[in-house]
Amino acid sequence: MAKVLSGAGLRGQVAGKTALSTVGQSGSGLTYRGYDVKDLANSCQFEEVAYLILKGKLPNQTELDEYKALLKSMRNLPEALKEVLERIPANAHPMDVLRTGCSMLGNLEMEEDFSQQDHATDRMLACFPSIICYWYRYSHDGVRIDVETDDDSIGAHFLHMLHGEKPNELHEQVMHVSLILYAEHEFNASTFTARVCASTLSDMHSCITGAIGSLRGPLHGGANEAAMEMIEGFTSADHAEKEMMGKLERKEKIMGFGHAIYSESDPRNEIIKTWSEKLANDVGDTVLYPVSVRCEEVMKREKGLFCNADFFHASAYNFMNIPTKLFTPIFVMSRLTGWAAHVMEQRADNRIIRPSADYTGEELRSVPDITER
Numbered sequence: 001m002a003k004v005l006s007g008a009g010l011r012g013q014v015a016g017k018t019a020l021s022t023v024g025q026s027g028s029g030l031t032y033r034g035y036d037v038k039d040l041a042n043s044c045q046f047e048e049v050a051y052l053i054l055k056g057k058l059p060n061q062t063e064l065d066e067y068k069a070l071l072k073s074m075r076n077l078p079e080a081l082k083e084v085l086e087r088i089p090a091n092a093h094p095m096d097v098l099r100t101g102c103s104m105l106g107n108l109e110m111e112e113d114f115s116q117q118d119h120a121t122d123r124m125l126a127c128f129p130s131i132i133c134y135w136y137r138y139s140h141d142g143v144r145i146d147v148e149t150d151d152d153s154i155g156a157h158f159l160h161m162l163h164g165e166k167p168n169e170l171h172e173q174v175m176h177v178s179l180i181l182y183a184e185h186e187f188n189a190s191t192f193t194a195r196v197c198a199s200t201l202s203d204m205h206s207c208i209t210g211a212i213g214s215l216r217g218p219l220h221g222g223a224n225e226a227a228m229e230m231i232e233g234f235t236s237a238d239h240a241e242k243e244m245m246g247k248l249e250r251k252e253k254i255m256g257f258g259h260a261i262y263s264e265s266d267p268r269n270e271i272i273k274t275w276s277e278k279l280a281n282d283v284g285d286t287v288l289y290p291v292s293v294r295c296e297e298v299m300k301r302e303k304g305l306f307c308n309a310d311f312f313h314a315s316a317y318n319f320m321n322i323p324t325k326l327f328t329p330i331f332v333m334s335r336l337t338g339w340a341a342h343v344m345e346q347r348a349d350n351r352i353i354r355p356s357a358d359y360t361g362e363e364l365r366s367v368p369d370i371t372e373r
């Protein structure tokens with residue numbers, strides 16, 4: 001008989017193997033293929049880290065230049081996909097738009113067999129920012145933007161299309177850091193979704209479409225959006241403290257805090273927090289950053305809970321004038337690398353993922369005639 005797992009949410013259960021990352025092995029700490037995320041965020045561009053995760057090694061300069069040129073050449077969108085995006089209303093959630101965009105791309109540029117998995121992944125990495133911004137600018141501003149900008153990086157491409165002008169150096173740098181921090185995280189809910197889908201030998205677009213749906217929820221990637229909605233309602237640090245205390249008394253969950261694996265801290269927090277502070281100084285903010293810091297203090301003091309990767313991403317993105325609803329789609333632009341690498345890893349040593357359930361329903365019984373129910 002199958003062993004019944006004790007904790008809800010499969011917490012603490014080993015569900016497979018990975019060579020991609022380690023998460024919270026000593027209560028904190030995150031590595032991608034053996035490199036500390038802090039070192040990667042300090043010294044790399046996002047495209048280097050995407051290459052590391054997807055291809056197994058850090059690129060040399062020539063490899064990086066070639067990879068960036070390849071991605072740059074794949075930013076355009078097929079007309080049929082643009083037509084679909086133009087039909088999605090402005091009040092749709094951009095995560096739903098991206099889910100549809102990914103699925104439609106899979107119809108138009110199908111992964112015929114697994115030998116095309118690298119191409120399918122690179123194409124999505126290059127054109128997800130185009131999908132988000134093409135829809136956003138068409139539905140909100142009525143313009144059909146040119147998605148083939150000459151920007152050097154994925155982050156700059158995104159900001160350029162969104163704002164209609166090239167980003168400054170600080171903003172491009174923050175996008176590199178943010179995309180690196182979000183890129184990979186072992187068997188989190190969305191990645192596990194992708195692996196389960198991959199284990200049926202399904203195609204890459206199906207795996208990624210399912211993962212987008214999993215990431216959307218506020219207990220996972222959607223927390224950066226939910227955190228922003230909360231902090232923008234606070235007018236000062238003292239106001240934030242008062243409201244937070246009320247929420248805790250009412251036993252509400254505060255988005256952007258806590259973690260299923262880390263027990264001491266989320267190493268991504270101190271990195272994005274530093275960049276959020278730099279951005280706050282750059283825009284002369286005197287409210288949002290102090291409010292965020294006070295929320296962090298209150299949660300530590302009252303609940304012993306720490307900020308996860310999402311909390312200070314909210315203020316950082318806000319300082320760069322990114323609309324709140326686009327926060328989680330940026331997470332997708334990055335996590336796509338981790339998802340795809342996990343799909344490839346699953347395919348390389350596959351057995352269909354099919355756990356068992358502990359049955360809690362009725363004993364065996366006979367079907368009554370419809371007149372007797």
Ligand SMILES: CC(=O)SCCNC(=O)CCNC(=O)[C@H](O)C(C)(C)COP(=O)(O)OP(=O)(O)OC[C@H]1O[C@@H](n2cnc3c(N)ncnc32)[C@H](O)[C@@H]1OP(=O)(O)O
Nearest residue numbers: 218219220221223252253254255256257258259260308309
């Ligand atoms: C990039 C990412 O996906 S990071 C995660 C983003 N998600 C969020 O920020 C949503 C808010 N956080 C949470 O809901 C949770 O902390 C999760 C989903 C991240 C982890 O969930 P779990 O591992 O199941 O932790 P769990 O919910 O059991 O928390 C343990 C205790 O801390 C409390 N707690 C955990 N997180 C929070 C929070 N954010 N606010 C208030 N209380 C919390 C729980 O209520 C629980 O208390 P209890 O024992 O009195 O019931």
Ligand SMILES: O=C([O-])CC(=O)C(=O)O
Nearest residue numbers: 185187188189260261309
């Ligand atoms: O690992 C998790 O459960 C959630 C998380 O932080 C991530 O996916 O980045």
